[in-house]
Amino acid sequence: MEQTYFQKGFGLRTEIRPQLQETYRSQIVDLMRANGFRLDAGGLTFLLAMEFGFCYGVERAVEYAYETVAKFPDRKVFLTGEIIHNPHVNNKLQRMGIEFLPSSADKYDKVAREDVVIVPAFGLPAADLELLGKKGCVVVDTTCGSVLNVWKNVERYARLGVTSVIHGKFEHEETQATFSRTSLFPGAHYLVVRDKPEAADVSRYIAEGGERSGFMKRFSNAVSDGFDPDVHLQRIGLANQTTMLSSESLEIAEMLREAMRARYAEDEMGEHYHSFDTICSATQDRQDAVYGLKNKNVDIMIVIGGYNSSNTNNLAKISAKFAPTFHLEDATSILSGDEIRHKPAGTKSETLSRGWFPASARCIGITAGASTPNNQIGETIERILSFRSTINLQSILGAQ
Ligand code: SF4
Structure with a gap:
């Protein structure tokens, strides 16, 4: 019988490698990696997060x-x-x-x-x-294997008759695939919680009860068919979309644990509350690496990646805590040394800002989401440099 399902590639890596290198590689990024994630050029310093880009x-x-x-x-x-x-x-x-x-x-x-x-x-x-x-x-x-790991936990909860509470975005492809795993187990349920305010509502309902119809209205899009909060919040298991802000996932897990503690005796907790950290290591590493730039005196942070990329948005949220941050889709978002198109952290749409690159700015922190190829990082650095200096980057690269 002809094999129709493939999960491990076709052994053609050597053949396709030149194509991939040509399309996605960046000499500037290679150089920065070799120089401690740093580039000094044209009177500017670029600091690259130590984990960035393609996961x-x-x-x-x-x-x-x-x-x-x-x-x-x-x-x-x-x-x-x-x-x-x-x-x-x-x-x-x-x-x-x-x-x-x-x-x-x-x-x-x-x-x-x-x-x-x-x-x-x-x-x-x-x-x-x-x-x-x-x-x-x-x-x-x-x-991805890390997504499969989340599925494994959701399926384990389903087998135990435990409702999966998934910290994620209901409309995100990964979360949709994850909660769909409960459909393989008759009678299994899920609830998707987007953020801390939603987690607070769920926690309150668990701890104190509440008005069922109001709860169902609030979460109508985010629960399995037949979900009843009075029944299906009695035993819950936590899971995450792999690209969420890990600190937020941990806080949400703690909020729900506390709610369970308020409702059940300590020796019953093992029965009612299950938790397993399903943030993937690549997401965690990229978030940690942005925190690593926090004390490096960066004047501006540039975060490169798709506006609909969950992990890129979270990198922008982290860096906005310590530096003026510009989340760009690519180098062409930088219109000039004065104007830039970007998506402010925590907002939903792109905006045009002026004065993004003050004359006093010398140190620029850079990171990129897990779906951003290196060539886009290199192009962005080249473009920024072009507004401040006439330095020929190719001469620097050629000298290496
Ligand atoms: S961010 Fe990357 S490594 Fe993590 S689950 Fe998604 S695809 Fe896998």
């Missing part, structure tokens, strides 16, 4: 997509949606001939048995995976 899950997903195109040159190749939240990477895959399926309910109608479908690093809802399995098409599943 292991994204790197693997992008590699598999390239391998898939090389492996099946004569077949139609689809992606179930964005492979990662970076417009440049997605556009490049489209230019390579990969078609992105729409988000509509009938999205799989155009997929035929002889086609190939790539599942992104975020994973895919259980029902979608089942549907693709029935179609008999080739499925290249790039779901």
Whole structure:
């Protein structure tokens, strides 16, 4: 029988490596890495966070997509949606001939048995995976191992009859895939909690009870079918979308633990409250690395990554605590030494600001989300330098 499900690539890494290097590599970033994550040029100092850019899950997903195109040159190749939240990477895959399926309910109608479908690093809802399995098409599943680890915990909770409380964004692909795992276990439930205010409402309901209809109205989009807070909040297990702010996830876990303590005796806690840290190490490392720039006297922080990238938004939130922060999609967001398009931390849309680069600014901190390739970091540094100096970066790079 022909193998139709692939999870480990096709052994074509050597063939695709030159293409990947050519598209995503940056000599400037390589140089900074070799020089202690620092570049001194044109009277400016750029400090790069010690963990930044492509994480292991994204790197693997992008590699598999390239391998898939090389492996099946004569077949139609689809992606179930964005492979990662970076417009440049997605556009490049489209230019390579990969078609992105729409988000509509009938999205799989155009997929035929002889086609190939790539599942992104975020994973895919259980029902979608089942549907693709029935179609008999080739499925290249790039779901990240850290996401699979979250699924393992959610499924363990479901087996125990424990409701999964997931700190995440309900509309995010990863969270949708994660809560869908409960559908594999009849009678299992979930609740998605976006932030601390929502966690406070859930905690209050657990500790003190409340008005059921009000609770259901507040969380109508974020619970499983048949969810009843009076029944399904009696035994809960915590999980996270892997890219959330880890400090917030820990606080939410603690809020819910305290609520359970208020309601149940200490010796009953093992029965009612389960917790497992499912923030992925790559997310944690990137967040820690931004904190690492906090005491380095940076005048400005530049955070590069898709506006819909959860982990990039969280990096911007962290750096905004200690420096003026500009979250850019790419180098072209910097219009001049005066004007910049960016998404302020904690807001939902892009804005245009003036005076972003004061003459007194000498030290610029840089980081990039887990879905941002190095070439975009290098291009951003080059662009910033171009507004302050006529230095020829190529001469610096050539001298190395
Ligand atoms: S951010 Fe974490 S979970 Fe998501 S793809 Fe990267 S390594 Fe995997």
